[in-house]
Amino acid sequence: MNFDFIYTLELFPILLKYLGVTMQMALIGFVIALVLAVAIAVVRVFAVPVLNQVAIVFISFFRGTPLLVQLFLLYYGLPQVFPWLVGLDAFSAAVIGLSLHFSAYMAESIRAAILGVDRSQMEASLSIGMTKLQAMQRIILPQAARVASPSLMNYFIDMIKSTSLAFTLGVAEIMSKAQMEASSSFKFFESFVAVAIVYWVVVVIFTQLQHRLEIHLNRAYVK
Amino acid sequence: MINVSNLSKTFTNHPVLKGIDFSVQQGEIVVIIGPSGTGKSTLLRCLNYLETPTTGTIQIGPIKVEAGHASSKQITQLRQQSSFVFQNYALFANKTALENVAEGLMTVWKEPKQQALATSMKILEQVGLGDKAHQYPAQLSGGQQQRVGIARAMAAKGEVILFDEPTSALDPEWVDEVLAVMKQLARSKQTMIVVTHEMQFAREVADKIIFMEGGHIVEQGPPEQLFNAPQSERTRAFLARAMKG
Numbered sequence: 001m002n003f004d005f006i007y008t009l010e011l012f013p014i015l016l017k018y019l020g021v022t023m024q025m026a027l028i029g030f031v032i033a034l035v036l037a038v039a040i041a042v043v044r045v046f047a048v049p050v051l052n053q054v055a056i057v058f059i060s061f062f063r064g065t066p067l068l069v070q071l072f073l074l075y076y077g078l079p080q081v082f083p084w085l086v087g088l089d090a091f092s093a094a095v096i097g098l099s100l101h102f103s104a105y106m107a108e109s110i111r112a113a114i115l116g117v118d119r120s121q122m123e124a125s126l127s128i129g130m131t132k133l134q135a136m137q138r139i140i141l142p143q144a145a146r147v148a149s150p151s152l153m154n155y156f157i158d159m160i161k162s163t164s165l166a167f168t169l170g171v172a173e174i175m176s177k178a179q180m181e182a183s184s185s186f187k188f189f190e191s192f193v194a195v196a197i198v199y200w201v202v203v204v205i206f207t208q209l210q211h212r213l214e215i216h217l218n219r220a221y222v223k
Numbered sequence: 224m225i226n227v228s229n230l231s232k233t234f235t236n237h238p239v240l241k242g243i244d245f246s247v248q249q250g251e252i253v254v255i256i257g258p259s260g261t262g263k264s265t266l267l268r269c270l271n272y273l274e275t276p277t278t279g280t281i282q283i284g285p286i287k288v289e290a291g292h293a294s295s296k297q298i299t300q301l302r303q304q305s306s307f308v309f310q311n312y313a314l315f316a317n318k319t320a321l322e323n324v325a326e327g328l329m330t331v332w333k334e335p336k337q338q339a340l341a342t343s344m345k346i347l348e349q350v351g352l353g354d355k356a357h358q359y360p361a362q363l364s365g366g367q368q369q370r371v372g373i374a375r376a377m378a379a380k381g382e383v384i385l386f387d388e389p390t391s392a393l394d395p396e397w398v399d400e401v402l403a404v405m406k407q408l409a410r411s412k413q414t415m416i417v418v419t420h421e422m423q424f425a426r427e428v429a430d431k432i433i434f435m436e437g438g439h440i441v442e443q444g445p446p447e448q449l450f451n452a453p454q455s456e457r458t459r460a461f462l463a464r465a466m467k468g
Contacts, residue, residue, distance in 0.1 A: 120313035123273050128327035128379045129303035131295075138330055142317045220317050220359040 004190050011181060011194040015174045019198065022173040025091065025163040029098035030156050036099065037106035042136060044107070045114050055107070062104035068165055071097040075169045094166035098159055106155050113148035114140055146217040153210040157203050164199075174198055224249045224414065225270075225383060230279030230290075231438075232265055239265045241438040243279070247383070247431075250412040254425040254446075257435035258461060263418045264310075266435070267385050270416070271307045272298045284382045303331065306379035310388040312368040314360040320371045321347060321356040324378045332380060346374045350404050366397025370404050377408070384408070386417040422465050426450055434458045 040058070043051045062070065075093040079085040117140050125135030167176035174195055182191035225247040232240040239262045247253050255263050268274040270281060276290040283304035288297050306327075315323050324343035328334040334342070347356050350370040360368055369389055376384045386405070390398045402424050409415060409428045419425060425432055426446045433443040434455075442455045453459045 118313075118316075120309060120311060121315065124307070124309065124313040124315065124375075126273065126302055127271050127305075127307035127309075128375065129299060129306075129331040129381075130327070131299055134330050138326065139315050139317065146317075220319075221361050223361055 004187055007187055008190045008194050011191060015177055015195060015198055018172060018174045018177045022163050025095055025166060026160040029095045030159055032099035033103040033106055036103035037110050040107035041110035041114060044111050059104045059107060062101050067101045067162055070101055071165060071169060090169040090171045094169055094171050098162060102155050102159050106152060109151040110144060110148050113144035116147050117143045149213060149217060160202060161199055224284060226282040228280050230269060231277050232269055232274060233277045239438055243440055245433060245440060247416060250414055251430045252409045252428055253416045253431045253433060254429040255418045255433045255435060256425055261435045262438045263435050264387050267387050267418050271305050271385055272302055304381050305383045305385055306376035306381040308372050308376050308384060308386045308389045310392050312372045314368055314371055316360055319357050319359055320352060323371055324374045327379045343378055346377050350374045364397060365393045366400045369393060369401045373404055383414040383416060386415060388418055390421060
């Protein structure tokens with residue numbers, strides 16, 4: 001076997017310099033996706049006229065086409081049709097693409113979580129004079145968050161890994177750096193093993209955080 | 224203070240309420256009795272607009288709503304005139320006992336948090352749960368949960384509290400503590416409308432009893448009249464069965 005252990009070790013500090021970009025994409029993308037997803041889910045649950053139909057088409061498109069195609073459309077395609085988009089940089093395009101794509105999936109899992117909250121919780125809110133929106137915000141969504149959090153964490157993990165596609169737009173993140181190192185040293189196996197380990201460790205850390213978050217969200221339900 | 228006229232409710236071709244008329248004075252305790260499935264709960268839920276009535280008008284305090292012509296703002300205003308105690312408690316699962324009581328004061332009435340919590344603590348103490356203020360519903364017994372439910376309804380600043388079979392889901396050991404809280408409320412002249420199968424409670428506490436059957440009010444009057452000298456044969460038959468059980 002011909003594995004250059006030292007080379008792999010030396011690669012980590014080089015890759016880690018670009019981890020910031022990867023994580024920025026994932027975190028900003030996730031926050032935007034979460035806000036969008038909650039809004040879409042609420043629109044769908046209340047079946048708001050017009051917006052509901054828009055949401056259905058939105059979800060259908062972003063779940064129905066590959067993320068890579070969406071990123072290419074957004075970064076290489078749209079600026080040809082809408083010249084004002086020419087100035088859009090690769091990083092922003094990647095963040096927008098990731099947010100839209102994942103919001104479609106997350107909206108459906110949040111909607112399912114909202115529908116899973118017992119009907120009596122909405123009735124009790126209304127009975128003391130709250131509006132439906134107040135009930136949603138104060139009572140229903142916090143309870144839905146607990147149910148949705150494991151699947152949302154799944155999407156976040158998926159999103160961290162999907163930021164690697166941003167290298168196809170030319171964003172300098174860890175995958176692009178690994179690719180560059182590999183092509184210059186011809187040590188493809190070592191380079192991609194190193195980058196795989198970085199992703200894996202990051203995901204393990206966030207899985208631990210998820211575990212703690214779950215304990216926190218469950219505190220009201222422990223007898 | 225409460226006026227209901229010609230109220231009806233039909234669930235897809237299935238009429239449940241067929242023209243209900245009654246009124247309730249301030250401070251009056253009204254108990255609605257009758258066989259299961261006769262629309263008692265539906266009537267109560269219509270008063271709080273948890274069900275949308277098909278026809279009729281509901282007036283509680285200054286707010287009058289006509290079925291089919293109510294804006295969502297009017298409905299919210301009507302709901303604020305009453306509060307509801309649910310058979311299954313329906314406490315906010317993500318909030319402590321104290322937060323359950325304070326929620327309406329903060330969200331609906333925009334009271335500052337500290338003030339709302341202080342008021343709520345007093346109400347919890349009235350129902351004997353001052354020491355459980357920081358427990359979540361899942362950590363309370365059924366009887367304690369229902370007392371929190373009553374405390375939440377008391378905090379709601381409505382004219383009337385509506386009780387929908389508040390003791391039916393309770394283990395027998397918890398029934399008395401909940402009834403005791405309701406009796407205490409009745410003594411303070413809180414206007415109440417109570418749907419219940421607790422005949423002893425009805426007889427002791429009610430100012431007026433309404434007997435419902437088949438979506439109609441068959442008979443209404445003071446407990447002595449209903450229990451001792453019912454005008455209708457159906458009332459007599461129902462009570463004979465109910466008192467035996």
